[in-house]
Amino acid sequence: MQRKVIFPNRWLPYALLAPQLVVTLIFFIWPSLQALLMAFQEQDPFGLSVRFVWFDNFVMVLTDPEYYNTLVRTLVFSTAVTLLAMVPALLLALAADALLRARSAYTTALMIPYAIAPAIAGVLWLFMFNPAIGVVAYTLQVLGLDWNPTLDGNDAMLLVIMASAWKQVAYNFLFFLAGLQSIPRSLLEAAAIDGAGPWRRFRTIVFPLLSPTTFFLLVVGLVYAFFDTFGVIHAVTAGGPATDTTTLVYKVYTDGMIALDLGGSAAQSVLLMLMVIGLTTLQFRFLERRVHYS
Amino acid sequence: MNNSPSHSLPGQALAHAVIWIGIAITALPLYIAFVASTLSNPDIAQAPMPLWPGDQGWENYRTVIIEGMQGGHLSPPVWLMLFNSLIMALVIAVGKISVSIISAYAVVFFRFPGRMFCFWLIFITLMLPVEVRILPTYEVVTDLGLLNTFAGLTLPLIASATATLLLRQFFLTLPDELVEAAKMDGAGPLRFFWDVVLPLTRTQLAALFVIMFVYGWNQYLWPLLIVTDQNLDTIVVGIAKLIGTGDATTDWNLVMATTLLALLPPALVVLLMQKWFVKGLVDSEK
Amino acid sequence: MALKKTLLAYTLAFAAATSAVVAHAQAPAAAQPRTEIQMWMGLTGVNGELLSRFGEDFNRSQNEYRVVVSFRGQYPEQRAAAMAAFRAGNPPHIMQMFDAGSGDMIQSRGAIIPVSQVFQRAGIAFNPADFIAPARGYYGLPNGELLSMPFNVSTAVLFYNRDAFTRAGLDPNRPPRTWPEMIAAAKQIRERNAAECGFTTTWLAWIMLEQFNARHNQQIGTLDNGRGGAASELTVNNALNQRMVQTLIDLQPTRAFSYGGRSNDAAAKFISGQCAMLLQSSGGLAAIQRDGRFALGTAQLPHWPDVQGAPFATTIGGASLWVFNAPNRTQQEMRGIAMFLDFLRSDRVMTEWARTTGFLPATYSSFRAMQQAGFFTQNPGRDVPILSLIEARQGQFTQGYRFGRWTEIRNIYYEEVERALQGRQTAAQALRNFERRGNAQLRAFERSVN
Secondary structure (H helix, E strand, C coil): CCCCCCECCCCHHHHHHHHHHHHHHHHHHHHHHHHHHHHHEEECCCCCCEEECCCHHHHHHHCCHHHHHHHHHHHHHHHHHHHHHHHHHHHHHHHHHHCCCCHHHHHHHHHHHHHCCHHHHHHHHHHHHCCCCCHHHHHHHHCCCCCCCCCCHHHHHHHHHHHHHHHHHHHHHHHHHHHHHCCCHHHHHHHHHCCCCHHHHHHHHHHHHHHHHHHHHHHHHHHHHHHHCHHHHHHHCCCCCCCCCCCHHHHHHHHHHHCCCHHHHHHHHHHHHHHHHHHHHHHHHHHHHHCCCC | CCCCHHHCHHHHHHHHHHHHHHHHHHHHHHHHHHHHHCCCHHHHHCCCCCCCCCCCHHHHHHHHHHHHHCCCCCCCCHHHHHHHHHHHHHHHHHHHHHHHHHHHHHHHHECCCCHHHHHHHHHHHHHCCHHHHHHHHHHHHHHCCCCCCHHHHHHHHCCCHHHHHHHHHHHHHCCHHHHHHHHHCCCCHHHHHHHHHHHHCHHHHHHHHHHHHHHHHCCCHHHHHHCCCHHHCCHHHHHHHHCCCCCCCCCHHHHHHHHHHHHHHHHHHHHHHHHHCCCCHHHHHC | CHHHHHHHHHHHHHHHHHHHHHHHHHHHHHHCCCEEEEEEECCCHHHHHHHHHHHHHHHHHCCCEEEEEEECCCHHHHHHHHHHHHHCCCCCCEEEEEHHHHHHHHHCCCCEECHHHHHHHHCCCCCHHHECHHHHHHHECCCCCECCEEEEEECEEEEEEHHHHHHHCCCCCCCCCEHHHHHHHHHHHHHCCCCCEEEEECCHHHHHHHHHHHHCCCCCEHHHHCCCCCCCCECCCCHHHHHHHHHHHHHCCCCCECCCCCCCCCHHHHHCCCEEEEEEEHHHHHHHHHHCCCCEEEECCCECCCCCCCCECCCCEEEEEEEECCCCCCHHHHHHHHHHHHHHCCHHHHHHHHHHHCCECCEHHHHHHHHHCCHHHHCCCCCHHHHHHHCCECCCCCCCCCCCCHHHHHHHHHHHHHHHHCCCCCHHHHHHHHHHHHHHHHHHHHHHHC
């Protein structure tokens, strides 16, 4: 994607990019290359005995049937979280955008969940849904529903999906609202005068103009669901029961930090990274065409 | 002048209703936290926890604020941790936004060899989760001598692919006429950026500032690794230290009270940023 | 625009202010040229406070060294931090590592210096025999040397709700001693509906695998439970372990047993009164005493009476203190490390530690000191765990174990047994899978350290 009208300067763009590139190279690219190098090595936790093993780690990962179960589980989880986080957010943003009064107060109230640290959010959800002490869990049991995320894999999965989406709704809400606020009122009023109803206005004006934001949130949301949900899963179910809430990123953590299998964990990270790059490239290739930039 | 249908009474009522449902769901965990912060620990442990606030509220908040003021052997005073969090959040937010906005500007408004390569290089930082690269990053920071320093705490976190992506999206939507008009006026790219683009980006910047501020505010893993001096602890690290490990007791009422207090500054930031979410900015600026 | 400029200005001002504050906070340390000793620990709350305070007490007692005790996250995060620091050439002087991580520490030759050697080089007297036998076996070598210093020690006990016992028609002064008694009591509690569930357990792997096998003097792995080297293999798929897991599965439908989660989540079920009995770490006592609203009883872990010689001693949990090997450690620093460790194992510190935190006295001398001070008579039930460690019969396999990747292997145990509890596999299948996957981990570990 490139604008048609641009500035002709030669060196200025490099100067503008320099700060971010420098930090990225030193604190991200260089360490990541080292981390990725670990995927081709076999070593003890303290780095005292390191051996180059070519693709052995990758072979071990790809021939493990549990890896594929985790992959499917992750796709289900990520889709659910992304959808659950985007649709309500859009509805809430539309509602907030339409408000004439008290918008600041409502927006602040809806944004607060985002400000909670992931680990604490996990604890709050435990307080609500833990079969032993949770208030919501107690209510569900009183209503006769058998709620037991400590042993029922589906209950546990539902719990982590809800907890992960909850934080992300606030994030999506904020950006949707910002996007809606930049849509010129004149366009909407003109359409209303022409007789277009709210749904028509949404479909032909709002949604297309919101598409750059939607695209952004979809890309970021996917990355969030794949990676940043680690904190919540760790606090709420620790990947259990059995392996029912272990997603790919959680497996990277357990294999790396718990099992201290640095090579295997790094190999999985490489595969995970390739997957997300692939998904994002697909999004850019196919979805960005439909995005309305002007 | 404002007689669009959404401004009618039923429209407003619907909007309010939707928002209230949203608040009820999103705020439920916070309400539970608030109730827990007003109870005694045995009350919390005896399931089910009551849904109405208890009478220990004053006692608990007093303990957190007043006794927390003295700090302990494990943690510095609460005010110092809040202060550290504030600085971290501000520096990270301002740093990330500044660095990203000029990068996004460069990638969108210029054409130069390696343009898309640079964009993808920045963008790829999203693709590898932090848990994976944390060990090598620690080594880099140690080699640079930045352990236990403020620079070590903030610099590695300054590169932001999200901000660059969002701003790139936004910059692509700006009409060509704006650029042409600026060029005709003899304005260079920097002038155009400062006088035209920046004001137009106001709502995005406000949103980004909130997000980045919260990101900086909630830093846990990185400060834990990099810093050995307690006096640089952030409030989130402080809260983590209140939660007992293993079988040790946890004062959940105090943890909840501290958590809610720690939410106040970010909430304030969200509130203050509201005035930048102003409608009709694009219209009037034209 | 005004906003951005204002923000920038404020940020710079704040940054300047912060540097001033931080510099000031660190000034007292810079005033005296003390040698700094870094100790990393994984404790928070009351326990973390006390250990930090011990560091400050030590600093006040002498002029040469300054010990900095810092929390670096829960044990896995802390361990990762230590690994990163070690690789960067700058590990902490002392690190607190939990029991399950011991195998990883020991098999990585060259990463640590045995604690016995640390004391010896510093010329400070150190008698490993003063530490209680199970701890010595866990963290020691065959020749009596200690690799790490036991510090916060716990073991598994049975907590029970006396009021629920009374309601069920059971004698609260006669808790179950054997598993058949335990099963009968749980069933009776459920039949009389004295509680919603008979018993539950925390730390499933630690209690049902490690403690259970120690209590019956059963081998967990070859090469003397792994102490002979990294080539060991797991040997837990036997009739006794199958019987135990099957019991748990069979008791679920009537809620005579109710699973409560992996770590200490199940304690909440006991504290809230839902479950009448709890298999738990001795360290969980404080939470139960503070938040429970019933009369509490403590007993040793039950055993199966048909196993010859049972009940044997239980094994330990908790953590020990390790000394890292770094190329640039000076003789001065090594001596400081020894002095601080010596301080921590003194009777005065050990007894205060045990009284306050609920961890057990790790040395015989501190145990006797507490006895003489009347602590156990004033606090009935507090002696149950320590007696379960030192008075019960010692056997070949009550000395603990030493396997690499044990944290992950515990996870595998959770996964397989949970699957059995879910009804997706039998106890025998669960243990077979556990052995298979566990051995795969051990083989991978063996390769990585050779």
